[in-house]
Amino acid sequence: MTDPIERAVRDHLDREAAGVDADAMFVRVRPAQPSRRAWLRWTAGAAGSALAAGVAGVIFFNPAQPPQLAAAEQLVRESKDAHSAAADRLYQLVTENEIPVLRRLQIPPLAKTYRVWTRGERFWIETVGDGPHYAAGQDSEGRIWFALSRKRGLLFEPGEVGEPLARLCDFVSLRAAQTLGEILEGFTMLRKDSGQPGEPIRIEANVRPNFLNRNPRFRRIVLELDPVTKLIQTASFQRHMEGEPAAALNFTLLDTAPQPDSVYELRYHLDADAEVLDRKDPWRLDRRSKFRDEFLKRFQPRPR
Amino acid sequence: MSDHPLDEWVRATAPRAVAYARSLLRNPHDAEEIVQDCYGRLIAKADVYDLPRDGMKLLLTSISNACLNLKSRRRTFFRLVRSDDDETFDDPPDRSTAKPEETASGNELAAAVAIALRKLPVQQRAAIELKSLGHSQQEIGEILNVTSNNAGVLVHRARQALAEMLAPFLEREDA
Numbered sequence: 001m002t003d004p005i006e007r008a009v010r011d012h013l014d015r016e017a018a019g020v021d022a023d024a025m026f027v028r029v030r031p032a033q034p035s036r037r038a039w040l041r042w043t044a045g046a047a048g049s050a051l052a053a054g055v056a057g058v059i060f061f062n063p064a065q066p067p068q069l070a071a072a073e074q075l076v077r078e079s080k081d082a083h084s085a086a087a088d089r090l091y092q093l094v095t096e097n098e099i100p101v102l103r104r105l106q107i108p109p110l111a112k113t114y115r116v117w118t119r120g121e122r123f124w125i126e127t128v129g130d131g132p133h134y135a136a137g138q139d140s141e142g143r144i145w146f147a148l149s150r151k152r153g154l155l156f157e158p159g160e161v162g163e164p165l166a167r168l169c170d171f172v173s174l175r176a177a178q179t180l181g182e183i184l185e186g187f188t189m190l191r192k193d194s195g196q197p198g199e200p201i202r203i204e205a206n207v208r209p210n211f212l213n214r215n216p217r218f219r220r221i222v223l224e225l226d227p228v229t230k231l232i233q234t235a236s237f238q239r240h241m242e243g244e245p246a247a248a249l250n251f252t253l254l255d256t257a258p259q260p261d262s263v264y265e266l267r268y269h270l271d272a273d274a275e276v277l278d279r280k281d282p283w284r285l286d287r288r289s290k291f292r293d294e295f296l297k298r299f300q301p302r303p304r
Numbered sequence: 305m306s307d308h309p310l311d312e313w314v315r316a317t318a319p320r321a322v323a324y325a326r327s328l329l330r331n332p333h334d335a336e337e338i339v340q341d342c343y344g345r346l347i348a349k350a351d352v353y354d355l356p357r358d359g360m361k362l363l364l365t366s367i368s369n370a371c372l373n374l375k376s377r378r379r380t381f382f383r384l385v386r387s388d389d390d391e392t393f394d395d396p397p398d399r400s401t402a403k404p405e406e407t408a409s410g411n412e413l414a415a416a417v418a419i420a421l422r423k424l425p426v427q428q429r430a431a432i433e434l435k436s437l438g439h440s441q442q443e444i445g446e447i448l449n450v451t452s453n454n455a456g457v458l459v460h461r462a463r464q465a466l467a468e469m470l471a472p473f474l475e476r477e478d479a
Binding site: 003004005006007008009010011012013015016017018019020022023025026028029 | 311314315316318319320321322323324326327336339340343344347413414417418421432433435436437463466467470474
């Protein structure tokens with residue numbers, strides 16, 4: 001190897017490798033008990049069922065996989081495919097806030113009820129019922145917007161919105177395909193329905209104690225799927241932040257009628273003469289921050 | 305004592321595999337978990353693969369995928385929060401990559417390489433490390449799941465960036 005850069009990198013990797021305890025990794029790779037016999041059977045691939053249980057045990061730390069899991073996993077996979085299509089779905093979202101946790105994490109408390117339209121990564125929400133009314137969404141370019149009234153809107157480029165509002169959007173937007181993907185990767189799934197014709201498919205998913213899920217967004221999810229379309233009919237999420245329960249989110253499918261593209265754009269939710277505060281006009285950035293901060297303050301619980 | 309061919313294979317490949325995963329993730333704990341997971345997945349298919357012959361490349365492929373997925377998953381979660389691709393945001397630094405004794409003993413180049421690698425985007429870091437381990441451009445593409453041309457670009461950019469960052473140290477070594 002003549003290239004001095006490659007030689008330097010190789011030397012670095014050699015030094016790092018020299019500091020690795022190969023025996024420690026060897027012990028970790030071996031199944032715990034009964035080690036020798038399981039290892040031999042495992043590596044030889046001689047006993048199918050023993051192998052499956054052993055590998056699942058090592059990978060997921062959950063050796064007792066019930067036979068229903070495969071069926072539930074398949075159904076969640078089909079549901080993910082159904083939700084990956086660029087189709088519009090309207091859900092009602094009813095929330096239960098853990099206000100102290102949200103306040104500590106500087107997340108604006110959620111409204112009680114929302115209407116949530118989704119299409120792939122795009123979504124738009126509006127509050128329903130008492131309390132401050134607003135609409136928000138993510139458009140086709142990944143920009144986050146807030147329509148504070150018909151006369152004023154805030155538009156943020158991806159990553160520009162700031163943590164509190166970003167987390168608010170993360171809470172209320174049902175990005176179904178992404179969430180179902182997370183379930184497939186990190187959750188143990190069980191079918192809870194009897195499988196009778198016409199009965200909704202009911203699946204309970206609990207996060208696996210896997211190292212990839214040390215700080216999962218959700219701990220427990222209960223899904224009801226349409227037995228034919230596999231679309232999510234209802235979904236209940238226990239939302240966690242930094243290991244603490246922050247909110248319970250209950251989505252119910254209301255409508256699947258196609259919507260025009262424009263409903264996911266800020267302009268659709270404003271009057272023609274409305275003021276849009278975005279980054280195009282640097283003189284307005286301060287005003288955008290000011291209205292964003294005022295918006296956040298409106299949702300802070302008043303001291304008694 | 306080893307009495308199974310795969311025992312020997314694990315012991316022989318583990319140091320290189322763990323070092324590679326640590327370098328990509330810069331978090332020793334996550335790296336070891338991923339390597340363990342990857343070994344588990346490969347060994348489960350030991351009757352399909354010839355692990356003593358092809359295992360290292362398969363292992364590096366599996367580790368690369370898992371590490372890149374983990375980093376991408378963390379970015380997805382924070383995508384709305386942060387716009388930049390600041391890796392220090394989602395990865396605590398691996399203090400072991402720059403050992404104090406390296407600096408203390410005057411091995412400045414070694415310390416500089418560790419720091420410079422950390423500054424590379426993870427795909428470039430993986431590409432240059434695989435190149436330094438003797439893999440061809442095509443193999444790097446297969447391991448990182450990119451085209452061969454793309455692998456070449458990654459290696460080239462990584463080498464350029466490292467050359468710039470390490471220039472003072474390399475010149476001193478030559479002198």
